[in-house]
Amino acid sequence: MSGETIYALASAPGRAGVAVVRVSGPGAGSILAALSGALVPPRTARLRILRTPAGEIDRALVLWFPAPASFTGEDVAEFHVHGGRAIRERLFDALAELGARPAGPGEFSRRAVEHGRLDLTQAEAIADLVDAETPAQLRQALRQYDGALADLYEGWRADLVGALARAEAAIDFSDDGVGEGEFAAARARVLEIIVAIQAHMDDQRRGEALREGLKLAIIGPPNAGKSSLINALARREAAIVSDIPGTTRDVIELRLNLGGYLVQVADTAGLRDTRDAVEAEGVRRALAQAGTSDLVLLLRDGTIPYTDFPGVMPDLLIWNKSDLPGFQKRDGISLSLKSGEGLSDLIARLTAMVAERLETQDQMPALTRPRHREALAQALDSLRHALTAPPDQPELFAEDLRLALRAIGRITGRVDVEELLDSVFRDFCIGK
């Protein structure tokens, strides 16, 4: 248990009806008793007058969560005071006087992980819960907080520990003829896990896109109406619109809630050959943006005779300016950003595309962070390498499995392979 007692404002800063201040650590109980006169029964809200020798601070709701059944796993006290600045400051002063110090960023969650109350993916889910802007993000974060990802990764880890145990058996009993069977079984297990990890990773970044916002790029020739489109989607004049071709040069990114999904839309410079160095850089950035986006919309002027648009494979082709007499209907979506005709159809279509990318009927929870993806990629490397070990060298195979276990363990923060092995071996009976 950590020696220091920490405190922090758990609610948002600023004026509010109520402010929640949390205290965690070995001093939490004595601090609570000192301020409110006595300890209160565990996990029950009580109204108390908070006092220091210098005078009364506030009338507050206080709660007491003795270790280990608290958020951090330590003794925790909570004070719900009135949400004014002066009250908060006086309470903070009193807490500091009683030996607590202000918490650093994430320190409560960190202590929760250190005391085994949460694994790392659940701690990350708390950050996602707080940041969630859309219902879909909230669903994903809640699921991760419930431990869905931790269960998945811990499940693979447990399977791998089983395979490793068999490989160890193959090493220990190689003279008894037991070894070969054990080794073959371990290899079969590893193959299954490889397939499962690959399926989990091969998801078009679904979970990450849901968390960070699906990236959507609007590209097309100059003057097609790309900036008009981003403005229509955002319902405000975010980008400059003009009849001068080459108006937009920088990539302009906006965060939008599209049908309950967070989307990062980018308006880009019109694509054309140009001798203007600044515009050429804009074109380069536009193409780079398209290359790193999850969805690419190609917007064109439907009054201009059709030509091929080389080098770009859009997910959706849109023809703009249907209000003009010269407009020709072609494959793709027709609309007028001037009259608004076809705009609601486009938004419906876009929302469906975004939903299709982000949602799945799959029961498996989605990969949500690059950190997890990197660790899984390392685990996969080691597992594939393990399969190249010759049958008479199970120790090479075992070593790769250890590396894979460590990589997966880093995701959840539970890295103690040896400890796990001990527990497995304790009831691992091979008939000796």
Ligand SMILES: Nc1nc2c(ncn2[C@@H]2O[C@H](COP(=O)(O)OP(=O)(O)OP(=O)(O)O)[C@@H](O)[C@H]2O)c(=O)[nH]1
């Ligand atoms: N008639 C008509 N004009 C439109 C429509 N949409 C956009 N425009 C006009 O077309 C011109 C170019 O629009 P923008 O949105 O600036 O086009 P852009 O694709 O961003 O152009 P660049 O930034 O230069 O690449 C402006 O004068 C708009 O008012 C439309 O549906 N109908």
Ligand SMILES: [Mg+2]
């Ligand atoms: Mg523009």
